Amino acid sequence: MRISQLEGLRVALWGWGREGRAAHEAIRARLPALPLTLFCNEEEARSAEALKDAGLRVLTELSAQALSAFDVVIKSPGISPYKPEAQAAAAQGTRFIGGTALWFGEHADADGVAPDTICVTGTKGKSTTTSLLAHLLRAAGKRTALVGNIGLPLLEVLDPQPAPEVWAIELSSYQTVDVAASGARPQVAIVLNLFPEHLDWHGSQQRYIEDKLALVTQAHPRIAVLNAADPQLASLSLPQSDVRWFNQAAGWHLRGDDLYRGDAFVMDTRSVPVPGRHNRSNLCAVLTALEAIGVDAIAIAAAARDFQPLPNRLQWLGERDGYGYVNDSISTTPHASLAALECYGDRPVALLLGGHDRGLDWQEFAVHMQQHAPPVIVTMGANGPRIHGLLAPLAAQGRFQLAEAADLPQAMQRARALLPAPGVILLSPGAPSFGQYRDYVARGRHFAELAGFDPALITQIAGIGIQ
Template sequence: MRSSPPDIASLDGRKVALWGWGREGRAAYRAIRARLPELALTLFCSTAEAAEAMALGDANLSAETDASASRLSAFDVVVKSPGISPYKPEAVAAAQAGTRFIGGTTLWFAEHAGRDGVAADTICVTGTKGKSTTTALLAHLLRAGGHVTALAGNIGLPLLEALEPDIAPELWAIELSSYQTGDVAESGVRPQVAIALNLFPEHLDWHGSHERYVADKLRLITQARPRIAVLNANDPRLAQLGASLTGSEVRWFGRADGWHLREDDLYRGDAFVMDTRALPLPGRHNRGNLCAVLTAIEALGLDAVPLAPHAASFRPLPHRLQTIGTRDGITYVNDSISTTPHASLAALECFASRRVAILIGGHDRGLPWEDFAEAMRTRAPRSIVTMGQNGPRIHALLEPLAAQMGFVLGEASDLADAMAQAKSALGGEGVVLLSPGAPSFGLYRDYVARGRHFAELAGFDPERISTIPGLGVA
């Protein structure tokens, strides 16, 4: 199986298990079952998920709740959901015993291998910050140019759910998390274009260390070997990687000889293209990522200059610096997708001229908050309210600075308490900014549920803020 791309047909006759029954796991099950209806499958999942799976009435599907090393080792292939780390001891032991762990992304790319081993219609996007907006913007501009384009991947539509779309797309705009970049490398299929935006510490609980996170994230470039790598010239690690990369052509963005910003103006080399200030792209980092999108479009052999103005009609994504409304003088901004301190700092920069109360904290993955605290010496908002599992740790870092720098520091028991404290600190005028810099695990199912609760507490309809525009093929 390792000698050729592991497509679904190659699973036939093997002992195969699924690990995880979230949306990705269910997509993998449906895709495999559609091609191999008689293949015996074992599902490793929770007790509640096992009952749900058994209710399908599939005689060739069994479910177990003990994903131990000995059980995992009994299988040739385990199709693993992205949120399950391959560095878990039981996965490591099973891999050493010969079990191969792949993801749904692996299967999808193997199904899309061209004769030369390249999925010629794919543009993959990864990075710590801004990858969802960048991927959606890429799809938006390609569609504006008349190209039927699929928007899928980590952004909210698992690739295997779009394995056989009703309309065949010309191009695929694919967001990949650090959990999925290695799946592309595992497929043995090269993307046509891969974009790497930036690198900051994240997901240390899944990867085990910052160094491994960086290495895993960069597997999209270093091991998947895209035909063309689009890299951020202003990110030190990416600049270093691009200078030594072999096997892929490198195209830079953020550099004076390509697409870049001069203050708020967009340039292609020395040619002025447009003022970006009015674009519906939250934060300067996202307007900078427009340069990545335009560079990738050129890498496809298309003329990007006439497409750039279509960024003005882009619809921002939910839960990403999303202004949900104003009540009683207070504007509520939902940045629930923020899961790193760097993302929270970027959110604050977007509202530097406003009175802001920011809500930070959540699941503790061990990320350092010292840089955030240091930044508060020069750009502190009106108020900071900490919450969640790592709230006390962040609060202890900020407490010595609060009186010194003149910001109001609060400590909340939950999101409702945090919002009440934030509103009180603003005194009837300003911005309540939910940009937690941490995941929602433990209190909410995911960042979407957290953002929806924020909207509800603010007095807005959570249903109206949660739809991701443009998913699928259009």
């Protein structure tokens, strides 16, 4: 859908975070006289009203009846279209889309393709992968936009001049369906992996997978780059796309720590500054995508050694009083916590687990702890008691020390009390930060502060925007 197609329709915005504000600005740039209604909370309403936009009506009460009065509702990504009021309005004909759909609609060419777009999604590693993609594209001499879920809404860069040669776009599972809804096909779509995630937003694991895969099953990219090592991805059939596989012997893959293109050795990846083998494996996805658009991937692979790692993603903060501190605040699933532990399996670790409870199953994590537990686990947050109860029988067998904490400061205290120095204190909570923190960035900053580091120095993501 193009913004011009909103002309004459009854249009509302739902949410006034950064994405909501970007949608408002983009619509006003194209359709300055279009009447708009904004649904938001009272704090957001004060911010919106300060704009003095005479064509913007601001409402703080929301219902299915109120939503159904509109032809199109442009919602912020964090708002689920599966909320009862949204479902009821959709049944009455209201169409729910996000800013991602509008951006792709604006960038579709005559053939329905959004040229020079490389989209990245997956349950874990997508931010690092998208950043690494942008880094290597720039190393290859291409003016590149690093945008999307990584921290720069697409509608904030609707029509940059000069335009980038390539768009490296991170998409969350909240946004992948929007690409399909836009009517535009990405040039390239990368799907890294699939694990249970965001079940409170999607409603079920099956719907999460369907929504995530919509990027390739419904948006029909010209080229789909898929992980052959992921069983759910390996079983896909995408007749409308040219499928390129990574983690497959014939293409880009790892043998131990060594990077290969088919049978040709390319480099040792231990020098690539990305945390965890799964991220080094995702380098294979990036190189596959680069190759697909005509970049000499073998020649450019070594530039990955100059990559600057992202904050809050297995971020090594440094050492204090004999302890190393690792900030993996972005970890919101048990699988992400397991991947974090694998990175530090050769050192004594105190793992800090827990946060907002959205009903994910921790049974597989508990099974893994039977043989691969760190010396200390401290649970915290809303789902801390549930995780603690699951792990308590294993701790009673002496496999590891287990403690409970009310919050992050107490968890840090208990970790240091139970883990002798030297060791690693690893924040990889496997759960969102909602309830105690505004977002995972705020949680990571607090962790850094508690560990004795300057939180202002850990949060910037290098390379966002157009360079």
